[in-house]
Amino acid sequence: MVADSSELGLASARPDGESGPRRRPKNRKAQIVRVAARAFAERGYHPVGVDEIAAEVGISGPALYRHFTNKYALLVAAAEMGAQHLLDAARAADDPALEPEPRLTALIRGIAEYTIDVRREGGLYRWERRYLEREDRARIRVVYTALHETVEEPIAALYPDADPADIQLRAAAVLSVIGSITAHRTALSTTRLVNLINDICWDILRVELPPAPPAVTGDPILRGLPVISKREQLLTEAIRIFGRQGYHEASIEEIGAAAGINASSVYRYFSSKADLLAAAFHRTGERVAIANTEALSEATSRADAAVRIADRFARMTFAMPEILPVYFSEFSNIPASEQHRLRSIQRQNVLEWANLLDGDQVEARFRVHAAIGQVIDVGRRIRFDGRPQNLARVSALMRAVLLGANATAE
Numbered sequence: 001m002v003a004d005s006s007e008l009g010l011a012s013a014r015p016d017g018e019s020g021p022r023r024r025p026k027n028r029k030a031q032i033v034r035v036a037a038r039a040f041a042e043r044g045y046h047p048v049g050v051d052e053i054a055a056e057v058g059i060s061g062p063a064l065y066r067h068f069t070n071k072y073a074l075l076v077a078a079a080e081m082g083a084q085h086l087l088d089a090a091r092a093a094d095d096p097a098l099e100p101e102p103r104l105t106a107l108i109r110g111i112a113e114y115t116i117d118v119r120r121e122g123g124l125y126r127w128e129r130r131y132l133e134r135e136d137r138a139r140i141r142v143v144y145t146a147l148h149e150t151v152e153e154p155i156a157a158l159y160p161d162a163d164p165a166d167i168q169l170r171a172a173a174v175l176s177v178i179g180s181i182t183a184h185r186t187a188l189s190t191t192r193l194v195n196l197i198n199d200i201c202w203d204i205l206r207v208e209l210p211p212a213p214p215a216v217t218g219d220p221i222l223r224g225l226p227v228i229s230k231r232e233q234l235l236t237e238a239i240r241i242f243g244r245q246g247y248h249e250a251s252i253e254e255i256g257a258a259a260g261i262n263a264s265s266v267y268r269y270f271s272s273k274a275d276l277l278a279a280a281f282h283r284t285g286e287r288v289a290i291a292n293t294e295a296l297s298e299a300t301s302r303a304d305a306a307v308r309i310a311d312r313f314a315r316m317t318f319a320m321p322e323i324l325p326v327y328f329s330e331f332s333n334i335p336a337s338e339q340h341r342l343r344s345i346q347r348q349n350v351l352e353w354a355n356l357l358d359g360d361q362v363e364a365r366f367r368v369h370a371a372i373g374q375v376i377d378v379g380r381r382i383r384f385d386g387r388p389q390n391l392a393r394v395s396a397l398m399r400a401v402l403l404g405a406n407a408t409a410e
Helices: 028-043 050-057 061-065 071-093 100-117 124-131 134-158 164-183 190-206 230-245 252-258 273-298 302-319 323-329 336-354 361-381 388-403
Strands: none
Touching: 028 050, 028 071, 028 124, 050 061, 050 071, 071 100, 071 124, 071 134, 100 134, 100 164, 100 190, 124 134, 124 164, 124 323, 134 164, 164 190, 164 361, 164 388, 190 361, 190 388, 230 252, 230 273, 230 323, 252 273, 273 302, 273 323, 273 336, 302 323, 302 361, 302 388, 323 361, 336 361, 361 388
8 A cells, every 4th residue: 555645755843742753754765766766757867866755754864775775776775665565456456347448548547547646756757767687677577567457457348359459558558558647747626637548548558559560570670871971970879878877877878889080089070978968859849749740731630730740750660669768767967058948949849749739728738748758668678670551550659649539630
């Protein structure tokens, strides 16, 4: 069970007003983990200091170390707690005695309500898991597998003749919609947000999916030719390395070696690693803006433009899967002088996409973020296998998220 908000809050004065030694809260360890999870999720693992976490909890650094030996132990505890509490919330909401439709609705709403409660720290594992060691990541993945299976079971009951791959894909898509609210701070009342999440999830459950491609045998087909420009090679390799292992774990030497040059030569093109990261953000923002512009110029309707943007976004991401982890999780590592301008570009790209959707514009922004989540989370589920059949399946999910299960782009 998750501790209630009074247990997780900062220590307060004794209600009886009596003097005397202050007792250590019984839930101190859980309190520390919750604060750490929020800090890591909002700012990233590396920029957060242990002393900052201790100060927010209201204790000293040495006092925190009585509970956790180092910051990495805190990361593991936060990731484990988040996974287990999410699974607990799903199981508490699940009622196998119900028919598939009400059972799924109860499950979706239960997971959504819990995720709203922990929205600020709920995205921790999504982005920061790359900093976990292999054994820890494997152990936590078991919990998430159980979560997926909890959602898959009633979907399989709803569609008893469906391909298991479709069941797994729909479950991943449903969980992605719920998890997408942790990636932004757009505000809606809890009631409206739970209802919206439920509606979007049911659009995903009802949309017709194109057939899955056959299983891959042998080596994957490599497409595309390498760029010649050394600056472009450095930028491409930097995005890949930042995305795989994180900004702080990457080195100029490693990036240079991937592009075929030594570290000193990298500085002919970029003044620092931070400059490379800022360039990666600019490049990604430019690509999204170009996709928006091209979609608008080719579209026959606003809905058609929204779908065309979705298709381009999916293709761009599948061509370089590391690009979105960099774009969404490394923001705190950009030079402060660049942050405001780049954040404005991010917001403008989302708003331009959302403005193409009918209905309430706040809800439209949630739909756009949920569509982006399909590319990230479903893409990971299918290992960003960019064959046309897979892209068609992701595009069908994105269309359902943006427009509804039965809507057309005409």
